[in-house]
Amino acid sequence: MKTHTRKLMFGLVGSAMLMAALVVAPVRAQGTQGSSSERWLHVRVDCSDAKGDTVHVNVPVELAIAVIGNVNHDHLHNGHISIGHSDLNGTDLHAMLQAIRNAKDGEFVTVNSRDNDVRVAKQGGLLLVHVVDHKERRDGKDSNDGQNVEVRVPLTVVDALLAPGNNELDLVGAIRALAASGATELVNVKDRDNTIRVWLDSSNTGA
């Protein structure tokens, strides 16, 4: 084959490959558009030790629902967890959660001890749990070495969880209710070295 013919063929083949790639690229790019109205669950763990470990997790609620709703294993089926009295040592979880839902706003549990302070309350449509662990008292120190845990659960989440009936909890429904509740801060844990935060918002970065 003559040199100029070979060059021409290389040119043609190269052009064809480039054109094929250019034609395909925009088609593929269409599949990556996102929706901005989604709710995202964020988890941040920050350690203030020498290494300064950090863990950042950002999960869209719909993705969490897709995962949980399609798992069929053990007690979890199609987003529902089947529970029995034997699983809870005879505790009737449904009755307990129903009682909380139907109760008026107020403080249900208050424990103040040398080691821990615990507060469980219902307030403004939220179930609040606040635990302060007084490690410094156990260690005989003055500085605040203890752990502070705050959990906020919207009661609509409890409603959704209980919806299926006596022997099931609707986990997917609870997550949907959580996303719809407009709740932001869910869990806050602080101690001397670590901060853990779990919250919901509409940002995919959690910034």
Added chain:
Amino acid sequence: MILAKIALGLCATVAVGTGYLVQDGFVHVGVDEFRPGGTHLHLIVPAMAAPIAAHFAPPGHLREMQRNVQPYLPMIREVLKELNKLPDTEFVEVRSGTDHVHVRKAGGGIKVEVETDEEHVNVWVPLRAVYDTTSVLQSRFSGGE
């Protein structure tokens, strides 16, 4: 004249072949070990190799995959659909000293990067290729080809 026809046929074949080859993108794998004699591996493989491999997987391997993978296929496919709707996002970021781990959606694929003092590993897999592979597997599990 005959040479021109051959060239045209060759170009058309290459164009169609290239289009077919890149429609799912490419899987990128990079491994760099920072030690004497360490591995330095950089692979760019057409992603459509995965569904093709799934299509021609021998029956023995297929039965094993059916046992291990089939229960999770619906979940994987739903997750892929949801991931496809999302903008480019960082799902997980872990930093511990000089060690970094990132899992993110980038450019229509999932990218995993692990960086330590000893090695850097990064993998990028196009979502569409994974979806196509699950389609082939689902078809083969149900007896279709």
